[in-house]
Structure formats: C-alpha cells, structure tokens
Amino acid sequence: MCVNVLTLIMAESALEVIPKELRSHPSVLSHSRRRGKPPSRLILDRSYHHAAMKRLDRGWKRGRPDIVHISLLEALGSPLNREGLLRVFVHTFDGHVITIASETRLPRNYMRFIGLMEQLFELGRVPPSGKPLLKIERKSLKMLLEDVKPSYVLALSSAGKPTTLPKAVLRLTNSERPAVLVGGFPAGDFEEETVELADEVLSIDPETLEAWTVTSRVIYEYERAIGLPERRLKRQLEEKPSKV
Amino acid sequence: MCVNVLTLIMAESALEVIPKELRSHPSVLSHSRRRGKPPSRLILDRSYHHAAMKRLDRGWKRGRPDIVHISLLEALGSPLNREGLLRVFVHTFDGHVITIASETRLPRNYMRFIGLMEQLFELGRVPPSGKPLLKIERKSLKMLLEDVKPSYVLALSSAGKPTTLPKAVLRLTNSERPAVLVGGFPAGDFEEETVELADEVLSIDPETLEAWTVTSRVIYEYERAIGLPERRLKRQLEEKPSKV
Numbered sequence: 001m002c003v004n005v006l007t008l009i010m011a012e013s014a015l016e017v018i019p020k021e022l023r024s025h026p027s028v029l030s031h032s033r034r035r036g037k038p039p040s041r042l043i044l045d046r047s048y049h050h051a052a053m054k055r056l057d058r059g060w061k062r063g064r065p066d067i068v069h070i071s072l073l074e075a076l077g078s079p080l081n082r083e084g085l086l087r088v089f090v091h092t093f094d095g096h097v098i099t100i101a102s103e104t105r106l107p108r109n110y111m112r113f114i115g116l117m118e119q120l121f122e123l124g125r126v127p128p129s130g131k132p133l134l135k136i137e138r139k140s141l142k143m144l145l146e147d148v149k150p151s152y153v154l155a156l157s158s159a160g161k162p163t164t165l166p167k168a169v170l171r172l173t174n175s176e177r178p179a180v181l182v183g184g185f186p187a188g189d190f191e192e193e194t195v196e197l198a199d200e201v202l203s204i205d206p207e208t209l210e211a212w213t214v215t216s217r218v219i220y221e222y223e224r225a226i227g228l229p230e231r232r233l234k235r236q237l238e239e240k241p242s243k244v
Numbered sequence: 245m246c247v248n249v250l251t252l253i254m255a256e257s258a259l260e261v262i263p264k265e266l267r268s269h270p271s272v273l274s275h276s277r278r279r280g281k282p283p284s285r286l287i288l289d290r291s292y293h294h295a296a297m298k299r300l301d302r303g304w305k306r307g308r309p310d311i312v313h314i315s316l317l318e319a320l321g322s323p324l325n326r327e328g329l330l331r332v333f334v335h336t337f338d339g340h341v342i343t344i345a346s347e348t349r350l351p352r353n354y355m356r357f358i359g360l361m362e363q364l365f366e367l368g369r370v371p372p373s374g375k376p377l378l379k380i381e382r383k384s385l386k387m388l389l390e391d392v393k394p395s396y397v398l399a400l401s402s403a404g405k406p407t408t409l410p411k412a413v414l415r416l417t418n419s420e421r422p423a424v425l426v427g428g429f430p431a432g433d434f435e436e437e438t439v440e441l442a443d444e445v446l447s448i449d450p451e452t453l454e455a456w457t458v459t460s461r462v463i464y465e466y467e468r469a470i471g472l473p474e475r476r477l478k479r480q481l482e483e484k485p486s487k488v
Contacts, residue, residue, distance in 0.1 A: 045353075047353040047355070047356060064352070066352050066353060066354070067352075070314055070317065070456075073314065073454065073456065074456065074457060074460065077453065077454045077457055078457065079449055079451070079453075082451065108308070108310050108311075109289075109291040109310060109354070110310070110353070110354035110355070111291070111354070111355070112291060162477055162480055162481065163477070164473040164474060164477055165473060166468075166473075204473070205323055205473070205476060206476050206477070206479065206480035207323070207326060209321065209323075210317065210321045212314075212317070212318065212460075213318060213321055213322065213460065216318065216456075216457065216460040216461070216464075217460070217464050220460075220461050220464060220465075221464075224410075229408040229409060229410075229448070229449070230408060232449060232450050233406055233407070233408055233450070235450065236406055236450035237406065
C-alpha cells in the first residue's frame, strides 16, 4: 500500500503585496489610509484595488488572496494533512514561495488571514520568533521543485488533457515522490514556464473549477486511493470499541 | 444509473443578525459605529463580537458566517450543481431557512458576502426585485423537510456511527429523493431535534472535519457514485474531438 507524502503546490498564486506601479493610485492610497498601513505593506486585493488594477500586467490573474486562503483551509484541515502525508507550498505570481508547517492553524476569518499574510511578507516568517509556521522566500517554482525533487509532477488545468480525477490521481499514487500543481489564480492558464516544469497537464472537468474545489478533491481522491479512510476508521474502531 | 437531485442542507448554521441581548454591548456598539449600521442589521461574527458572545446561549455554535460562505462556494461551484443536480438550503441556528438558486454566484470576498447576508436578512430576498437568487424565511428544519419531502435524510456528524464516505453516499444514491444535512457550525453536535429528523447519523472521519470539507467531499463522492465525471468527460470529447 502506498503511503508516500503528497506535495501540493499552489502555483502562480494571486497573493502579493501591492506592486510598486500601483502604490500611488488614488484608490490604493485611500485604502491605505483606512487600513493605517503604507501600500507597500498591504496585500493586493481586487475587492479593494479593482480600479488601480486595470492596467496591471496580467491583472486578471492577480489580487485574489481569498483563493489561497480557502484552498489552504481545505488542505490543512484534511485527514491527509493530519496524518502527516501532505506537504503544502504556495508559489506566488511575483516569485515567492511560502512554506507552511502542517500543524499550522490558519485564521478562518478573511481579514485576519490578510493581516497574517501582511505580517509574513513584512517579516519573512510567522510567528516572528520560535519555530516558523509560515516562511516566505524569493524563489521560483523551478527552484522549489529542485528542492522538493518530486519523481512526478502533475499540473491540473482546464487546458490540460481531459481525464477523470481518479485516473489523474493514479499517476500520483504510482509515484514515489508525487507533486501536484493547482493554479492559485482565478482565470486563464498556467504560464508556459510552469507547464514546462510538469510531467503532465491534465484536466479533471470540462469547465474551470475553483482552486479550492480542485484542492479539496485531489486531496480526498488521494486519501481514497491510498486507503486512508478505511485505515482511520479501523484505528477508530480498535481504539474505542465501546463507542460503536 | 441514478440521476436524482441531491438536496444539501447546511443545518443549524452559525449565521444570524446580532441577537437582541447583545445589541447594547460596548464591542457591538463600536463595531456598529465603524460599519455605519445599527446592530440589528449586522451579522453576528465571532471575529468582531467575541467579547459580547461570552454569555450567549450555546455561543460556541454561533457567529461563524464564514462557515456558510466557504461551504456554499464549494457547493455552488461544483459540477453537480452546474448540472442542475443539487439543491441547496441553509437552515440557521435561530430558525431561518435560506433558499439559494443554483445559478447564484456568491461574492468570493468575505466582506462582500457579509454585506449580501445583511441585505438578505433586512429585505428577505436578494436581489430586491426580479427573480430572487436568495430568499430567507422564518422556518424550522422540520418545516423545510416537510416541503422538500426527502425519501431519506442522512446527517453527517462526528457523533454518528463511524463509516466511510463512499458507504454513506451509497445510502444517498440508493434513494429517490436523498437529502444530506451538514452542520453549519464550528463545534459541538447537532441538537437532539435535528438528530430526530434524520434517518441516519453517520460519521465519515474519526476527527471533526470542517463543514466546507464535508460539503465538498459529499458532493464529489455523490458525483462519483452517479458517474458524473465520466459523463461530463464523454460529452466534452464528443463536442470538441479536435481539441484532444
């Protein structure tokens, strides 16, 4: 039975501080005053900076930190992660990599999550002292993969070869060090440089699914393929036979 | 092959306006000033009203609108819903039922979702004119089930009989009018009156899973059991054979 750790990478994620070219835009400045922080320390968010983002390079892929938030809640709360069988990284559009310790309990509230991300971009790690739960480095996806050294990299994208999720996950469970890339952005495809880093690009639905849905499904299907639900159930029945 | 519509009910959900007994609490009043709305028109949220909620009846189950938000994003964005095979209701802790049209596209941003819920509780429907996408009524879970008339009601709860999700979903796909209840609250079990409305209470994991994870998984497993991924794939290959 396969019990290999799955590496999940949210790739090209729409999470970054407000880029230089937008910091003097009126809508950014007024949001900065309301938040009481300089624009360079605020997370770009289409909900607040839509007007400023109009002429931003590939703006349609950017400023959606909610995608990372919800996807990470799905990933970190999964039985796979609780069993220590999931490693999670967030690669961002602007070339950072966030490493997340599996025991991290993220804020459920969106505004608190944004505050945490602002702290992370400012200090490079959270919490500021002791064992870091989250750390951020300037790193390309290529460099991250050179660190992780996966034996097989699957990218999930609506532009990929159509298949079903169980078949896609079989490629992961048949690998010794599997990694899966999920796009952490709202629309459009992976950049060519990302596609080149994947062994395969597969599509699991004819329509574009939200990143958090893909994340949740690929983790569940992986659990299912390695027989994790049955193993957890068996352990439960052995531990508390009286409760059943 | 089963193609019955699945009814998903988020039950006892932690979504309500600030209850009367909390409206004069200092933390509520200061939040009310910041938001520029009277407390009676604000959604209860533990992130802002924690201090006020200390002596609230069953406060541990309340004030978590983020749970409904993320769970609904998972439900409404699913292929099952896009195929018209999912009906979604939110039953709230304080005895309301929200009916959600399947074509509803909820705000991804949490603060915008909260604004929408405030509008819904105030006006009873959203949008205010034309076909309602969301409507809210005073209604008990019992009355909702009398309307929906399910042939089988499954409640998912960590206090239920342990099983695996595929086995639990078999009960749904074997029914003509299946309904599943997912708790829309952060901790604790269903109230006794909810348990009594279910034909079975099953647990799909030894640990408590987040409501959005349960929602996402039960929908995916239902899709899988009715062969929806294969059907969607087949349709795609027939429609665009040149793209493959």
